[in-house]
Amino acid sequence: MKRVRELRGRRGLRPGIGSPFQILLLACSFALAGYAGVRLLADDWLGVALWFVGAALLHDLVLLPLYSVLDRAVTGGLGAARHREWTSYVRFPAALSGLLLLVWFPLIGGRVDASYQGVTGLSADGFLARWLLVTAVLFGGSALLLALRLLRSATKRRSPDVH
Structure with missing residues (x-):
């Protein structure tokens, strides 16, 4: 508590604004978002x-x-x-897989018009298999990271044998 008061005393209660580059970058991102909003809402608001x-x-x-x-x-x-503590090793791949499913649901679910291939030049087949493969790789990679973490912590706990 004393340390917090000391830091407040040195810095005061003034919020940090950031560097001029950060302010410029923030202003540019607001300008780009405003431009995109105007263009998006111009046709079918x-x-x-x-x-x-x-x-x-x-x-x-x-x-x-x-x-x-x-x-x-x-x-x-x-x-x-x-x-x-293993929760993150399930949450992360599940969140990424769910996000991919949400974005590509019409293609994964096979709910596309016949005009899709004519417009894009690509077949709508195979999205379910690729999504399942990506999901398996995400969960497999997460399981591998967990296994490496457990292996590393097990070797740290083991004391070296003295001969």
Whole structure:
């Protein structure tokens, strides 16, 4: 507590603004976001607004409770097994896999028009298999990292044999 008071005394209560480069970068990002918003809303502002509200409602009313329950189940299961610190090794690949599924759902689910191939020149086949492969690689890599961590911690705990 004393250390916090000393640091406040030296710096005062003034919030850090950042370097001029950071301020310039922030201003440019706001300008780019404003430009994109104006261009996006110029054509079909009602459709964009409905999509945005629908996406927010879908996330808040369906997806957030769903992945909160799943996270609670994983955390509880690993906590019951006394390995709660392993939670990140499940959360990370699950979050990336879920994000890929969310972004590419129409292609993964096979819900594309016949015009997709004509417009893109690509086949809509194989997205499910590739998503499953990426998911397996993510979980496999996470399991490998966990195994390496456990192996390293096991070798640190072991005392060297003295001959």
